[in-house]
Amino acid sequence: MSTSARLEQIIERVGDLPAMPKAVSRALTLTDDPDVDLSEVADAIQTDPALSAKILRISNSPYYGMRQYVGTLKLALVVLGVREIRNIVLGVAVFDALHTRKTESMLAGDFWKHSFEVAAFSKKFGEHLKLTVHGEDFVTGLLHDIGKLVLMRQFEAEYATLYAEAGGWGETLCAAEDEAFGFTHADAAAALATYWNFPRTLVDGLLLHHPKGAVPLRDAIDPVLAAIVRLANGAAREGSRRGEPARPAPAGDPEAWDIISGQIPELDEPARAGLLARFADAIASMPAPRL
Numbered sequence: 368m369s370t371s372a373r374l375e376q377i378i379e380r381v382g383d384l385p386a387m388p389k390a391v392s393r394a395l396t397l398t399d400d401p402d403v404d405l406s407e408v409a410d411a412i413q414t415d416p417a418l419s420a421k422i423l424r425i426s427n428s429p430y431y432g433m434r435q436y437v438g439t440l441k442l443a444l445v446v447l448g449v450r451e452i453r454n455i456v457l458g459v460a461v462f463d464a465l466h467t468r469k470t471e472s473m474l475a476g477d478f479w480k481h482s483f484e485v486a487a488f489s490k491k492f493g494e495h496l497k498l499t500v501h502g503e504d505f506v507t508g509l510l511h512d513i514g515k516l517v518l519m520r521q522f523e524a525e526y527a528t529l530y531a532e533a534g535g536w537g538e539t540l541c542a543a544e545d546e547a548f549g550f551t552h553a554d555a556a557a558a559l560a561t562y563w564n565f566p567r568t569l570v571d572g573l574l575l576h577h578p579k580g581a582v583p584l585r586d587a588i589d590p591v592l593a594a595i596v597r598l599a600n601g602a603a604r605e606g607s608r609r610g611e612p613a614r615p616a617p618a619g620d621p622e623a624w625d626i627i628s629g630q631i632p633e634l635d636e637p638a639r640a641g642l643l644a645r646f647a648d649a650i651a652s653m654p655a656p657r658l
């Protein structure tokens with residue numbers, strides 16, 4: 368079965384996925400036009416005041432390193448660019464749409480912090496290595512685990528138990544999800560992104576963020592983007608366990624490194640682990656903005 372047919376099946380199985388908010392679809396349509404008027408984009412986003420406030424909070428987070436406070440959406444569009452703001456809008460809108468009573472406790476934990484760390488890691492890491500990606504690195508990192516919110520929203524009690532038993536992370540969780548539902552949170556994330564008509568590069572990044580999936584990384588529309596998000600997820604997860612006894616830095620998934628080595632052949636294994644550890648530390652020390 369093709370990936371898109373499988374995602375269609377999951378969309379059906381999950382049932383009532385949230386609809387894309389109006390302000391978001393309007394902003395997306397507008398930003399498709401390369402000559403768009405920035406005031407028009409700002410106005411479209413501002414019809415949703417909560418969304419606007421969140422976008423400003425993220426734009427002003429230390430991660431973006433603004434020299435001065437960006438107080439309006441128009442200015443944020445000028446400073447960060449239409450494309451970056453468009454991606455932040457996408458990311459925040461998904462979190463908003465999935466924020467319900469059922470997902471409250473998950474979001475109150477370190478879910479947002481982890482998501483933000485993987486987003487920041489993906490962007491900085493790609494920039495550092497001068498990797499060519501299509502610009503969706505931040506938003507793909509931010510949304511990589513949203514399938515967990517989708518599953519919680521839909522199968523609340525069953526998923527909460529499964530999630531707690533599997534420890535909430537990694538391949539053990541994926542295996543438990545697959546056994547219970549026939550698909551994983553990575554599949555569910557890709558299904559929602561497909562349902563919202565997100566770019567295929569982003570859909571693939573979400574789908575492939577865990578190693579040992581059914582589809583090889585090299586089959587992604589943008590394998591480098593998918594590889595970066597997979598490495599970021601592995602490393603940021605380790606970073607978030609600081610405070611526990613020191614453990615060796617993760618070497619990162621070999622399949623992901625294989626893709627990246629195509630662009631930077633000179634990085635050997637110790638250099639790779641050192642690089643991941645350095646990024647994980649730097650990102651973990653950066654406070655995530657409030658959602």
Ligand SMILES: [Fe+2]
Nearest residue numbers: 511512576577
């Ligand atoms: Fe995940």
Ligand SMILES: [Fe+2]
Nearest residue numbers: 481511512600
């Ligand atoms: Fe994750």
